[in-house]
Amino acid sequence: MRAVFVDCTEELSYVIKSRNLPVPDAIRINEGNPTEADLIALCANAEVVLVEHTVVTPNVLDACPSIRAVIFMGTGAGTYINRDEAARRGVDVYTTPGYGDRSVAEHALALAFAAARRIAEMDRQIRSGIWSPVGGLQLKGQKIAVxxxxxxxxxxxxxxxxxxxxxxxxxxxxxxHAAFVADIDEALQDANFVSLHLTLNSQTEGILDRRRLALPATGFILINTARAGLIEEATLLEMLADGRIGHAALDVFPEEPLRQGNPYVSLNNVTLTAHAAYMTAAAYEELWLRTLKAYTSL
Structure with a gap:
């Protein structure tokens, strides 16, 4: 089946080439960040669309009736393509789960360390000419709600x-699992760290609302490498300002990339990464191989 990979990143392209990973002749690879108009041009004759990070709108599906399937290279496909709209047009949507479990978890743990030891804050100070050692928090013995x-x-x-x-x-x-707790409120109660690893859907959207964000210990550290929509953002910003949340370490945001003037940028008690938790060479290789498996099974 004719396929186009519409938005291959530089990192993934390098991994494919440097590791000599297979690329079927029927798959065309486009590198970059295509606009909606670019997508329509790229997908004009495609039957299968591979998507890594670009939103595929209903307009694209309408303009490209040859599309029969979209393979989203990850798990949160609903953020990038409306499954109901796709189904109404006879387009199947597939995902490639599991490719970056370890990479994302390691990034979340790295954010926990960075937030606990205020690494980004000290880095900014040193770069601006300020030498002011800052104390932090030891992770051993702290409660974490996963x-x-x-x-x-x-x-x-x-x-x-x-x-x-x-x-x-x-x-x-x-x-x-030895750490499993059946009640989310019990897991959150008095936690010093909260780390999110949920898919975003109608049951989980806003699951960390004002009531639940008040359950962990005052000054707790919040880590999100999943989806921004899991948290009530207005409440998050309010609680960061008043100290109820001590620090937020975020890899995902309601709108990406962040626009100029985004409130997170001016906050010292926030550590930011650019939706990069999954981005390791090992994870990229596994992602591509799982994507090819999904493609060849169509």
Missing amino acids: LGMGGIGTSMADMAAAIGMRVAAWNRTKRD
Whole structure:
């Protein structure tokens, strides 16, 4: 089937080439960040569309009736393509779960360390000519609430336990794991760290609302490498300002990239990364191989 990979990143392109990964003749690879008009041109004769980070609108599907399937290279396809709109047009949507479980979990743990030791804050100060050592928080012995126990959340729970944190891991369905807690409020209660690893859907949108954000210990550290829509953003900003949340370490945002003047940029108690948690060479290789498997099974 004729396919086009519409938005290959430089990093993934390098991994494919440097590791001599297979690229079927029927797949055309386009590098960059296409606009809607670019997508329509790229997909004009395609039957399968591979998407890594670009929104595929209903307009694109209408303009390209040859499209029969979209393979989203990740798990949160609903953020990038409306599944209902796709289904109404006879377009199947597939995902490639599991490719970056360890990479994302390691990034979440790195954000936990960075926030606890205020690394980004000190880095900014030193670069601006200020030498002012800042104390931090030791992770061992701290309670962490891990919300979501798919591959990423389970990896995060295991690594946190391995460094001596007290792990309370919640999932909507029961998990056979030593850290599993059946009640989300119990997991959150008095937590010093909260790490999000949930998919975004109608059941999880805004799951961390004002009431639940008040359950962890005052000054807790919030880590989000999942989806921004899991948290009530206005409440998050309010609680960061008044100290109820001590620090937010964020890899995902309601709108990406951040626009000039975004409130997070001016806050010292926020550590930001550019939706990069999954971006390791090992994860990219696995992503491409799983994408090819999904493609060849169509």
